[in-house]
Amino acid sequence: MRHSNLGIAAVLMVAVAVSAAAPPEVAPGGLRSAPVSAPDPSPKGASLRLGAIDLRTGDPVRALRVLPEGKQLVTAVTGKIHKWTLSTGRLAYTSRAPTESEAFPRRERERIPHDIEYTHGRLSLASDGRSLLFPYYGKLCRCELHLNEKRVGLPWLSDEEGSSAVAHAASGGSVFALGTRGHLYELPAKAAAWTMLEIAPVHSAKTHMHLAVGEGIVAIAGAAKRAFGPESAVRLWDPAQGKAAGEIEPGGPVDALAVSADGKWLAFHFFDTDGKTTVELRDVATLKTRTTWNHPTGPVIGLSADGGKIALAGTRPDGYRVEAFDTATGKLLQSWPLIGDEMLHLHFLLDGSELIAGGEQGVIHHWDVKTGKSKRPVVGHLGGVQAVLALKDGRTVTGATDGVLILWDAAGKELRRFTGHKQPVTSLVLSADGKTIFSGAQDKTLREWKLADGTEVRAVSFDKPADGPGVYALALSPDGKTLAVGLKSGVRLLAVADLKPTGELVVPKPEAAVPATPVPRPIFFRNWVVALAFAGEGRLVSCDRAGGYRIWDLARPGEFIALTYAPKTGPHELAREANSVAVSPDGKTVAATMSVQGLKAAWSTLGLWDAETGKPIGKYGLPSMNFGNGVAFTPDGKHAVIGGERGGRVIGDERRGQIWVIDVESKMIVQTVEAPSRTLSLAVAPDGKTFV
DSSP: OOOSSOOOSOEEEEEOOOSSOOOOOOOOOOOSEEEOOSSSOOOTTEEEEESOOTTBOSSOOOEEEEOTTSSEEEEEETTEEEEEETTTTEEEEEEEOOOHHHHSOHHHHTTSOTTOOOOSSOOEEOTTSSEEEEEETTEEEEEETTTTTEEEEOOOOOGGGTTOEEEEEEETTEEEEEETTSOEEEEOTTOSSOEEOSSOOOBSOGGGOEEEEETTEEEEEEEEOOTTSOEEEEEEEETTTTEEEEEEOOSSOEEEEEEOTTSOEEEEEEEOTTSOEEEEEEETTTOOEEEEEEOOSSOEEEEOTTSSEEEEEEEETTEEEEEEEETTTOOEEEEEEOSSOOEEEEEEOTTSSEEEEEETTOBEEEEETTTOOBSSOOOSOSSOEEEEEEOTTSOEEEEETTSEEEEEOTTSOEEEEEEOOSSOEEEEEEOTTSSEEEEEETTSEEEEEETTTOOEEEEEEOOSGGGTTOOOEEEEOTTSOEEEEEOSSEEEEEETTTOOEEEEEEOOOGGGOOTTOOOOOOSSOOOOEEEEEEOSTTEEEEEETTTEEEEEETTSTTOEEEEOOOOOOOTTEEEEEEEEEEEOTTSOEEEEEEEEEESSOEEEEEEEEETTTOOEEEEEEETTOSEEEEEEEOTTSSEEEEEEEESOSSTTOOOEEEEEEEETTTTEEEEEEEESSOOOOOOBOTTSSEEO
8 A cells, every 4th residue: 555654664574473472462552752862763563674763754845944052953744843963864753743732722623624634735834943933724833843842823814815825934933924916924033813815916826926034035936927928937025124125037937036044135936938957146235146057857956044054955957966166156066966866955054064955755864964974874765665575695685755665684784775766666576586586666667677687678658548657567477477567557567588478457446346345435535456466376356546446267268256355344444555565475365455445543453354255264354454555474384473553543643554464264363563664565485473
């Protein structure tokens, strides 16, 4: 199962304990905040960690600020606030976001429109790092980090602005917000209401309206209304004088804006009439241009406190890069290539000697601008691990959302990397001779790699519209001659010898599902195949996102046996989602997980079927697990291992990874492991003693 929330990019190796039964542990909940005692905590029972969790948030970084003394870093993600020690990279403190009852009094909760949800992207930290601003159900809230995480609900913006803000920042004791209609508002310290400032509004889509603050200056950017039509504009406001401080017409839409901490320099990125992309640095006092750079689309801008250095992140012809320049000369100081990540925030330390960057994968990068070296090298993947392959010699192969494959030795040391995918890796299988591996990814490609040296052997593209958004599942036949590929349209069968198509299994659309499959159509997910497993020679089990499990007879591609779950239990059940499938080593039993979303809760179910007849054998309810993201059998077929997630269904609730080991015969849970982040994939080692 794939999620927007990525999880921490690390793999845990856990010993399988089958001798003693233990009930699942329940983690304490409801804590407003908690210090981190262990520098690198591993869950109970884990024997090895592949990768690291230093300077990793587990979610896209929505706000980032280095505290004034330069020793600590505060980051904000959706639902959490983290404080890090820069010298060690260790997490010093973490706090969850408030619940609705904490953020608002009852009388205000009644005013919350039902169609306004928690806003994921718009978070901002005050310049001193002491408070966080975040929108919550259409209202701005402030979290005072220095007052034991006290939450303060700020007054509502006017109804004209839709009770929302598309950008906000805090400076000099005041809070500034850019409303949905482009008006700039100020909330002075201890004020009871917002003041709409007398500056012309900017108009554009929410994603193209920007606000930035520095000492004594506020900048907004968007489209300006002219007599002959809208044009792009950057407008400045002087809070001390209480009046507009100037206006700039860039000549094209602005998609990035930054102001230096001292308020003397302004930088913005825009598209000109010829389609070229430019970054300009201007003097705030005179509005004159100091330096310009031709830079690719989608940049993120960071300015040093004195405006002497500028950092830009974006896609160059040779890939995604973060670059640092001298603003006086325009000279390139350093360039750092990044594979599989995109930056959301760039922040210089006060003296401009070091650069901190946080991005979509939740990894905090820390570089020395003078030497170009990383102050805290990234260990392992940048993104969440979505595919795991356990080899017979104890080595492990992992694939992640950064598009990279990594081969690890039995001691957890990185041996080599396999680079070539441009999108998240979703699936891995080992060839019959054990010399190569196949990987599928969301870049719509299937690639084969040599384990010995990491070179790419072959690649196949699935770029037709019917193939869908990518390759989501792979399975190798027991004889090693046929490779099954899961796509949106169904299953494509390839000959391993030349990777040429030999057949196709078309999955019926949800509207045309067979009557024997009483699984309701999910509301939020589509119909592509997300899991595959061979059940002996000539039989293939498929799992599609719309909730359909099928056993196919490859000799008769148009025929299948539909595996049925219990019918819908009532109106409280909104949607179902199929997640994963596995076949026992003897090929006789099929195991599959189903996640159910209800009005007030989510839960998962493990089902077992006879691989020959498709008749159900048993069913296990997993009430505390929201999503079952993986299932695998031990080599002896006596135990099933299920991985997933619990918690996180309510804003601010802690999300945790959860793994259960179930005795198939007795239906008893014999082992429970809780991980610091959600479990996206798992595999049992060939010796049956550990799982990863």
